[in-house]
Amino acid sequence: MNDNCFAAAVWHGAGDIRIEYRPRTPLKSGQVRVKVSLCGICGSDVHEFLTGPHAIPVGTPHPVSGETAPLVIGHEFTGMIIEASADVDLAPGTRVAVEPEYRCGECAACSRGEYNLCQSMGFAGLMGSGGMAEEAVLPSYMLHPLPDTVTDRQAAVLEPAAVALHALRRGRVRAGDTVAVAGAGPIGLLIAQLARIAGARRVIVSDVSEARLSMARDLGATEMVNAASADLATVANGVDVAFEAVGMQVTLDAALASVRKGGRVVFVGLCGGLVSIDGFDLVNREVEIIASVGYRDVYPDLIGMIASGLFDPSRIVTREVALGNAVREGFGRPTTGGQDIKILINPSVKGALS
Template structure:
């Protein structure tokens, strides 16, 4: 079968690989689409500490069940499915106390073992979720990143009519703003330096701010009478955001670390004290939240479809990372079409 294989830093190849062996208790899933994630970009760059070549990439996939070995979970050939991709050890303290999504030895499909950018894969039935008929394959491929946002909303304890700043207009940032809009936010400010992405944000009705042209701290102060916003979602992972996020939250406000910073960055802890701020982390999602996202995607399907900006056939996917890195292409969310 064909698969997109990470072979070395800055190198992927479309290869003919040996099909995986059938697994008891698993389903053979014929892949349709697989999203390219920021984690995949990090793997491609050779910067992910766990991903080892050769590796079939992809953990944001949708496919169709072709065969079932076991059948304890009720799946049958023809079912469209998405998969909760987290692999937990089951024995560490987080696993024993009900938080396997932050397992001390957490692994993921497509990072620690072969993933979904392939013709097919065998996936444990226990992590599969059936896709509603009304949901397109392309939107279903966004269920996994949507689950990241559902988790961060829960962590932030967002309430209806809260005002929010989203720092970073990448796929996760734009998804966060979309969820905020549908959850009743009174105001959504989203910042970035990419004009094309900010233009898309403006079309959604968000206040889109180019921080190359205007200070986010000054803008928030000016437009909130110096009070700040209720919730800040830090989705950029950049050093400047860490420095500014405490300045734009109101007294008693919340900062949710949705994006993962790859290096230690300075944070003004004086603001944490003087403004009695809450800073909370958000890593991935629970299996329950992943299931919620399957249903939630139906309510958001029209907006979700708009952020899929390119699809690339699997047979031509060797150039997908160069395409994403090219500022002239204006990508937001790119999917690999595993049927071509």
């Protein structure tokens, strides 16, 4: 294969992600070409693989990326700049973390600085080509230079960590607070870890997986609840802030029941449909419901926390897989009862490239 192509995991449809070669395109103004070091598989990626499209544009291009399927999947990634357009002040050889949110820069939300609420919001790797590939072309505003004290593995988990920190800030968690987390997937585990770093004196995590609850304990959670046999609300007994980190009615119910009067429930999980809430109970207890989507203005703080040794998001990584094996050993694992929490794809190891 010549230098004008690169290997990538390309979404063509539900159940159809192909490892194939894509043509290298010239850079446009404001763009940077990044050699990808590692790319994580997100739950959103798995949903697109199993039952998509959900977010991936089919037929009508995304208004910012201008792309439509088939496109390169993967939005949790890091790498090194290998080329930049003339109007970009970032040098080749710079290691970068990728904050993959698209923004138009012109709508009311962008004007307020709330770019995660852009009217044309989207993510590289879902609404445009992303990072599960040997290289990626991105707008320069997505890139954050990395110090040598942040490893590639840590940087590859910055995106879900950003979701967690934004949610924590939305929930206004303060030192001394009590916190419940319904769901010990990657986001829930990172919320628990960051809540303890923020000074929460109790962090109660519920899940049906003992392996995930064990990891929650290792990350600093003070109490673990197996939701298959115990009740989060009974153990939590009125926390200050509860986080729903799955996107299911049952976990939302658990979060709502676990919070005290006047407390806050942060809805982070992506629910696929309508949910029901007891409005009478909500008003009577003056419970505040807060939604949290994506992130804004958190990457520099997270990079600083990692560089100082305060925070290590890579502790949730359970496996690294070659790019050529991404479908069988990556996307297929959540459907076969595996105990993996965060799988990273390594594009420099091609594996069984087809």
